[in-house]
Amino acid sequence: xxxxxxxxxxxxxxxxxxxxxxxxxxxxxxxxxxxxxxxxxxxxxxxxxxxxxxxxxxxxxxxxxxxxxxxxxxxxxxxxxxxxxxxxxxxxxxxxxxxxxxxxxxxxxxxxxxxxxxxxxxxxxxxxxxxxxxxxxxxxxxxxxxxxxxxxxxxxxxxxxxxxxxxxxxxxxxxxxxxxxxxxxxxxxxx
Ligand SMILES: Cc1cc2nc3c(=O)[nH]c(=O)nc-3n(C[C@H](O)[C@H](O)[C@H](O)COP(=O)(O)O)c2cc1C
Numbered sequence: 001x002x003x004x005x006x007x008x009x010x011x012x013x014x015x016x017x018x019x020x021x022x023x024x025x026x027x028x029x030x031x032x033x034x035x036x037x038x039x040x041x042x043x044x045x046x047x048x049x050x051x052x053x054x055x056x057x058x059x060x061x062x063x064x065x066x067x068x069x070x071x072x073x074x075x076x077x078x079x080x081x082x083x084x085x086x087x088x089x090x091x092x093x094x095x096x097x098x099x100x101x102x103x104x105x106x107x108x109x110x111x112x113x114x115x116x117x118x119x120x121x122x123x124x125x126x127x128x129x130x131x132x133x134x135x136x137x138x139x140x141x142x143x144x145x146x147x148x149x150x151x152x153x154x155x156x157x158x159x160x161x162x163x164x165x166x167x168x169x170x171x172x173x174x175x176x177x178x179x180x181x182x183x184x185x186x187x188x189x190x191x
Contacts, residue, residue, distance in 0.1 A: 001025075004131055006053040006060055007032060008073070008083055009043035016082040017043055018069050020061045020134065023052060029108040030093055036103060044107050048095040049079045053087040056121060058130040060086065062170035065137045066177050078113045089116045126163035126171070129155040133174045140181050152178065 002022040009017045019040045024031050032050060034041040044050050055061075060071055072085035076092050083090045093109035133155055136148065152175075159171050 003054075004061070006055055006064070006084060006087075007040050008051040008053060008081060009040055009049070010047055010081045011039065011043060012046065016073055018060070018064055018071060018084070020064050026108070029096060029110060030091065032093075032107045032109060033104050034107075036105070041105065041107075044095055044109075045098070047081070049081065050093045050095070050107070050109060051076055051079070051081055051083045052091040052093065053084040054089045055084060055086050056088055056124075056127060057086045057166055058127045058134075059166050059170045059173075060084065061134045062130055062173045065134045066173045068173065077115065088118045088120055089114065124162055124164075124167070125158035126161075126167035129158040129163075130167055130170045130174065133171065133178075137174050137177050140178070145182075145185065148178065 002024050004020065004022050007019050007021045007023075009019075011017050017039050019034075019038070021032055021034065021040065030052065032040070032044065034044075040050070059068075063069065063071065073082040074085050075081075076083050076090070079092045079094070081092075083092075091114045092112045094112050095107055096110045097108045099106040099108070132151070136143070136151055140148065159167065163171065
């Protein structure tokens with residue numbers, strides 16, 4: 001099973017890097033697999049640590065994909081870095097080993113500590129729709145125009161029926177990005 005979370009890591013200048021990633025568990029270890037090149041990859045390699053933030057505020061996923069990375073942070077407990085203030089729970093990880101790959105290395109990490117901050121409120125279809133749209137935005141150049149339009153049309157149903165304020169804001173940021181991609185593609189065709 002893959003779980004979509006936000007990884008926080010420390011940059012070389014001491015600032016905190018935030019990135020959505022899909023993680024999974026293998027033999028008791030957490031596997032993080034960033035595509036090269038990646039700031040998350042470099043930070044984990046250098047610091048031998050990372051933090052997994054489980055969030056239900058989908059604005060953070062959509063924000064990271066649309067250049068809004070300034071989310072409130074608080075210090076972590078055992079390893080020296082920061083986590084998202086919005087995390088429902090977080091895991092602090094120590095890097096155990098790397099399985100290198102030209103495209104997508106795999107970082108096997110050991111859990112040092114897990115802390116709960118707020119209860120999970122239940123599944124929400126609009127939150128899932130925002131995650132799907134965020135992944136779509138991260139792959140726009142690999143998809144056909146028709147595929148993009150079909151996906152958006154389908155995902156809009158869950159947004160219209162079940163979104164709260166955070167989901168609407170996140171959706172609007174992603175749709176803004178898709179709209180500028182549509183316009184860029186039209187311009188390219190004219191040129
Ligand atoms: C839900 C979601 C899951 C993602 N999972 C991954 C992942 O597992 N690996 C990856 O390299 N990028 C993933 N991405 C895209 C990255 O968040 C994005 O490309 C980011 O810029 C990674 O590069 P960075 O480490 O330099 O920030 C995901 C994006 C979303 C929205």
